[in-house]
Amino acid sequence: xxxxxxxxxxxxxxxxxxxxxxLVKRNIITIFMSIELMLNGVNLSFVAFAAxxxxxxxxxxxxxxxxxxxxxxxxxxxxxxxxxxTRQTLNVDxxxxxxx
Amino acid sequence: xxxxxxxxxxxxxxxxGAAINGLxxxxxxxxxxxxxxxxxxxxxxGWALFVVSKFSGLVLPHVETLAPWLRAGNFQVDFAFQLDxxxxxxxxxxxxxxxLIHIYSVGYMWEEGGFYxxxxxxxxxxxxxxxxxxxxxxxxxxxxxxGVGLASYLLIGFFFVKDSAxxxxxxxxxxxxxxxxxxxxxxxxLIKHFGTLNFVPLFQNIASMPVETASAGLLTTIxxxxxxxxxxxxxxxxxxxxxxxAMEGPTPVSALIHAxxxxxxxxxxxxxxxTIFERAPMALTVIAIIGCLTALFAATIGVTQxxxxxxxxxxxxxxxxxMFIACGVAAFSAGIFHLMxxxxxxxxxxxxxxxxxxxxxxxxDMRKMGGLRKKIPYTFWTMxxxxxxxxxxxxxxxxxxxxEILWRAYQASWAYWAIGLFTAFLTSFYMFRLWFxxxxxxxxxxxxxxxxxxxxxxxxxxxxxxxxxxxxxESPMVMxxxxxxxxxxxxxxxxxxxxxxxxxxxxxxxxxxPVFRSTAPALNAHHEQPxxxxxxxxxxxxxxxxxxxxxxxxxTGISVSAGFLGLFLxxxxxxxxxxxxxxxxxxxxxxxxxxxxxxxxxEIYATLFVKPLIDGSTSILWHGVxxxxxxxxxxxxxxxxxxxxxxxxHMQSGNLRSYAGWIAAGAAAVIAYMIWMGTR
Amino acid sequence: xxxALFLIFGxxxxxxxxxxxxxxxxxxxxxxxxxxxxxxxxxxLLLGAEFVAAVQVIVYAGAIMVLFVFVIMLLNAGxxxxxxxxxxxxxxxxxxxxxxxxxxxxxxxxxSGTGAVAAGALPGAPRDLAQLLFHEFLLPFEVTSVLVLxxxxxxxxxxxxxxxxxxxxxxx
Numbered sequence: 001x002x003x004x005x006x007x008x009x010x011x012x013x014x015x016x017x018x019x020x021x022x023l024v025k026r027n028i029i030t031i032f033m034s035i036e037l038m039l040n041g042v043n044l045s046f047v048a049f050a051a052x053x054x055x056x057x058x059x060x061x062x063x064x065x066x067x068x069x070x071x072x073x074x075x076x077x078x079x080x081x082x083x084x085x086t087r088q089t090l091n092v093d094x095x096x097x098x099x100x
Numbered sequence: 101x102x103x104x105x106x107x108x109x110x111x112x113x114x115x116x117g118a119a120i121n122g123l124x125x126x127x128x129x130x131x132x133x134x135x136x137x138x139x140x141x142x143x144x145x146g147w148a149l150f151v152v153s154k155f156s157g158l159v160l161p162h163v164e165t166l167a168p169w170l171r172a173g174n175f176q177v178d179f180a181f182q183l184d185x186x187x188x189x190x191x192x193x194x195x196x197x198x199x200l201i202h203i204y205s206v207g208y209m210w211e212e213g214g215f216y217x218x219x220x221x222x223x224x225x226x227x228x229x230x231x232x233x234x235x236x237x238x239x240x241x242x243x244x245x246x247g248v249g250l251a252s253y254l255l256i257g258f259f260f261v262k263d264s265a266x267x268x269x270x271x272x273x274x275x276x277x278x279x280x281x282x283x284x285x286x287x288x289x290l291i292k293h294f295g296t297l298n299f300v301p302l303f304q305n306i307a308s309m310p311v312e313t314a315s316a317g318l319l320t321t322i323x324x325x326x327x328x329x330x331x332x333x334x335x336x337x338x339x340x341x342x343x344x345x346a347m348e349g350p351t352p353v354s355a356l357i358h359a360x361x362x363x364x365x366x367x368x369x370x371x372x373x374x375t376i377f378e379r380a381p382m383a384l385t386v387i388a389i390i391g392c393l394t395a396l397f398a399a400t401i402g403v404t405q406x407x408x409x410x411x412x413x414x415x416x417x418x419x420x421x422x423m424f425i426a427c428g429v430a431a432f433s434a435g436i437f438h439l440m441x442x443x444x445x446x447x448x449x450x451x452x453x454x455x456x457x458x459x460x461x462x463x464x465d466m467r468k469m470g471g472l473r474k475k476i477p478y479t480f481w482t483m484x485x486x487x488x489x490x491x492x493x494x495x496x497x498x499x500x501x502x503x504e505i506l507w508r509a510y511q512a513s514w515a516y517w518a519i520g521l522f523t524a525f526l527t528s529f530y531m532f533r534l535w536f537x538x539x540x541x542x543x544x545x546x547x548x549x550x551x552x553x554x555x556x557x558x559x560x561x562x563x564x565x566x567x568x569x570x571x572x573x574e575s576p577m578v579m580x581x582x583x584x585x586x587x588x589x590x591x592x593x594x595x596x597x598x599x600x601x602x603x604x605x606x607x608x609x610x611x612x613x614p615v616f617r618s619t620a621p622a623l624n625a626h627h628e629q630p631x632x633x634x635x636x637x638x639x640x641x642x643x644x645x646x647x648x649x650x651x652x653x654x655x656t657g658i659s660v661s662a663g664f665l666g667l668f669l670x671x672x673x674x675x676x677x678x679x680x681x682x683x684x685x686x687x688x689x690x691x692x693x694x695x696x697x698x699x700x701x702x703e704i705y706a707t708l709f710v711k712p713l714i715d716g717s718t719s720i721l722w723h724g725v726x727x728x729x730x731x732x733x734x735x736x737x738x739x740x741x742x743x744x745x746x747x748x749x750h751m752q753s754g755n756l757r758s759y760a761g762w763i764a765a766g767a768a769a770v771i772a773y774m775i776w777m778g779t780r
Numbered sequence: 781x782x783x784a785l786f787l788i789f790g791x792x793x794x795x796x797x798x799x800x801x802x803x804x805x806x807x808x809x810x811x812x813x814x815x816x817x818x819x820x821x822x823x824x825l826l827l828g829a830e831f832v833a834a835v836q837v838i839v840y841a842g843a844i845m846v847l848f849v850f851v852i853m854l855l856n857a858g859x860x861x862x863x864x865x866x867x868x869x870x871x872x873x874x875x876x877x878x879x880x881x882x883x884x885x886x887x888x889x890x891x892s893g894t895g896a897v898a899a900g901a902l903p904g905a906p907r908d909l910a911q912l913l914f915h916e917f918l919l920p921f922e923v924t925s926v927l928v929l930x931x932x933x934x935x936x937x938x939x940x941x942x943x944x945x946x947x948x949x950x951x952x
Contacts, residue, residue, distance in 0.1 A: 016881035071931030098754035
């Protein structure tokens, strides 16, 4: 039997990796993927708790998270395409027209 | 049923004149402005005469309440006006002499700029002075008191483009305020201990109190504080310094305000408060001493001055000293008598001096005058009347009033009498010196045709240049007529107060008797007690045996001879042997210089009070508090806000990754908080 | 047995996540993300959430990641270049997260005493899930459909080629 906390640790590691990628990477798409990684980690902890407490609403929530992630990915990638068209670059440091 | 004379109309008429001239006068012609001003002023005089005609049937004191003013618990003060013998006398003096001076001013100020402004201020002054006189409580009187100070400031600084005039106005106002501070504290004490400021109930209350023998009783304190106020307003030591500077104002102003009426407000106030002073002998002594010192002090300075108006200014201070000597020996009616005669002859002297100045085209230095008596005869004869009056030549007004004071002073202390006598000698001397220097000898001024292009609109020294007349000329009738009227008054005005020793009835003293004797304290058999407090029946000299008359005649003779001695000495020094004054001055050396420079009092005040105050204010209040604390705190708040926002600005860097970093940091903080809350 | 499975697929998960961080070309990152998602699906199965595992594979790995790959190919994204980034990010973010995750891990592992989770004996059947979804969570369900609609429209608008501007009118 796997203790609950193992699942949570795994979820935490995934989340941490996601945040690190979000902060460190320079490619916009990679940053987006790190965001997806974070969401996945969170999904895992939802499901783990759902199983632990025998409450199915955890899984329902995962369902919603996924829907939102999908919508967000769609719109976000559309934005990236738009940015690419104007700035001709996928490097997030070059998207700095608002810099002081 | 007490009749209602609408006493409040008397002050209000000049106020209406002031308002009309002040608001609309700029558009009026000079004729209209003067018509308005004169109408309202003379109307006030007419009203006063009307009141006089109804006077004999009145129950006194006659109080008319116009409207309620302050109510604070038991303390109550109304706009109420009081009529009794004292206020009646003052009323006639102020309106009468005031009207004459208004008439004179029309001629004097005709060429000046700001004509309407002058008459507006002059009427305003009349309003405040009449309020002061007619008030039936101290607070309304204080309004008049402050108001005349304001009018004085406005009028002294009338030629405000001149720095010296503006400073003189300021000086007058500030020094007055110092006196007013004392007066205010006296009022507070009165409110605290007696609960009312209305004259009638207050004095009835005080009348039941015994005479204070200790030197620091309540009434003594109040009396001394009242005297501080009087010192400021009536230019006594130590607050007299504003009056000589006030000569910067136009000459009618000097005549009206600084000779006849405003400066006498202090004497009036002391006379009105006689109930208090009669019960505070220490305060009376102080008043007498101050009066003596001031009279002597100012007379000595007056001897050396060369500006005709300054001589008259110091003379005014000296004569006011006489009035205070009279009050100080509780001879209040004598003081008021001298006030009246002084209004006549000093007003006359100032107006005549103005006429002289007008005649010689603006020159005020007597050393440049001389031999004018043939050229300006009216001025000469009227000024002669005034000079003889002030010197105490027998038969004229000043003689009677001054002698009355000297006699009373002697009855209190021979020292007062001696100083008063010496001052009378000096008075006679410097007045005749003025008379001789101005009207006799050779004309030492500039040659006759002075066609200097003077700009006569207040940008120059005194006034009256550039008429287009050349040479020394007599003043127009509008100026001469008041001179004549005042001269007549200076001659005959004294006959209402002829003392018993010279065969008269002293009507004046009898007239004012009920005012001053109704609240006399209970007598102990102190023979030195001044005559006012005798059992109230007959004349002042009633308690004096015939031998007293004889002594009085002797003293009168002594003071007359002092007057003639002054005349002789002036003739000697300024007509007969004109080189003598220089030699005497040279031999007196530094003492003479000290007197010439007014004993350096102004300089002493500047060093002792003015300079430390200015320096302290500059360094402590301005740099320290205003700039260092108030400005600094406001500025540092602004600077702090700017610095905080400067440092916060770096969050908005336009760099996406730093935004990401901040988000992550914030999220970490929130998570940490939630964990901490969860584990508690 | 469950534990072994858990550990194996957990390790694969973590490896994939770290690979995402390490790779410089985004396509490699995308593919390792797919690996992460697949192993997560297995984890879900271990937890008895069959439906969720299926949806994970179909939607997440099958649609979203495909979309990512499309865009990477479309934009011809190359290898990341090195640019100077933000100090804040590196300063706060990385150490912060490392510390945070270590802390959480420690807390969880020392405080757990929670029971184990059994597999398979759990209600993860689609039928029960559907019951829940269409009864208690009906409103959020409908709202998310609207959300998806909006997202579609937004994506279309944002990504479409901008129309060429009409030539400026001279007659104005």
